[in-house]
Amino acid sequence: MMHGRQATLPFDQQKEIISLTQDPEHGEKIRIYLEKLVNEARNNIIKNQQQFKTRYDLNRQNLSLKLNDLVLIKTRNIRNKFDIRYEGPFKIIK
Template sequence: MYGREPKLPFNRTTTTFTITTPNDYWIQLNRLMQTYKQVARRNIQLRQQQAKIRYDRNRSDPVYKQNELVLWRKPGRISKFAERYSGPYVIIQEQHPTYIVEDTDTLLRKQVHINDIKPVHERII
């Protein structure tokens, strides 16, 4: 694709790779593959930690208390002009990051994730 041959881990020549019987090749190959898997696993874990740090740096972490009014985001795809949130709901039980909320009109309860709710800012008229 870029006009050159790719460098693969198997293309690297080692100076200590000696084969006396056909079974030795299989043993050496398994050791080499285990080493590559360990390095890849460590690299993935490091990248996951770095991604989490970057994500958490700009993320707000709201905490809601009992009897607080919140709006719940409607699931699924909705049209452009439809309401995205419904409510208000009252928080009944807090189990951060999930909350049990109750509809103020129908008294139906549901468990929602913190990403799907936002606080109600009341206006005094």
């Protein structure tokens, strides 16, 4: 006895205080809820992608190149900030 009560230990049999009723449609409700969440997330992603595209397209210039134009080609492997970033000019032949 402890403080006038019988001590309950973790391995003692517990009385049923709470009884949970099982809903037979619970699994279906969860599936429908998760489908709603997935659809909402997908719609948010699509909406954000469209917003990013419109913002990007505001400052985008369409490039129109013709034969015999001179162009610079950007180098891919930049190792140092003093390395050249563009090579050329090259003439467009096709």
